[in-house]
Amino acid sequence: MTELILSDITRMKSGYCVIGLQAAGSGFRSVRPMPPRGHAWPAHWRHTRGERLRFRLQTVPQMMPHVEDQLSAGEPECPGRISEQELVRCLRGAETAGSRDELFGCMLQRSAMGGSAAWVKPEEAKRSICGCEIRSVRFRWKIDRWRAEVRMAAGEILESLPIVDHDWNNFLEAAAARAGGPNAVERVQSFLNGFVARTIWNDEQPFARIGLARPNPQGGCWLMLDSLFPLPKGEWLEEFAGRPEVK
16 A cells, blocks of 8 residues: 555546655655546545545556656545645655746746746656745636736746646635625635735745646646645635625
8 A cells, every 4th residue: 555645636627636745765756646547536536635545556657747647446545634734844845846947847838829828848847746935826817717826936937827726726616606796706806816815925834736737639738736825714705705895
């Protein structure tokens, strides 16, 4: 059995992609346990970040840059869990980067359509997940989903990252439901870039995990926001509920 600390839960169309941390010397390395079939665990996935999960894993042929993939023989066991604070400490001992091009060991590419989102060539990237210290985050609704702009500790900016973090998506949906009305997006965005952004900044350990999507038909892997710490708290919504509607 391989024990992993569940660190990332991201939404996929058919379910969830998960990543865990495996002890490696004095630090950790990321492992992506895959279900027996396909890339996504089903929608009834019941585990949460920080749980210690035991999998029966076996290696699979590497498909760059997703070198973390391993195949699970079935559902994991859960003998315990750690706190969010301890989880972030472990993440700091796993793959981390101080600059944009250190994230995946290759140069980030700009969108050919002129947008601000970034992608990498899969044959150049050395991995598909990496953590980084952050200074700030801003949120923006674009077309049909929330995206984030993350400023790394050294000052470099990662723009237009699709938010695939499961916990954050749940929070964003709850905020939108509370907002209601024709100005819901404007109200939620103002709340996110005000109260929420300040709360993240004032936290002792703001940290992000940036992931790579599977290669698209054009052969590129887009960057995504896999995890954002601190994780959102239910009480933040109480602050939002008391705010006046944007006219």
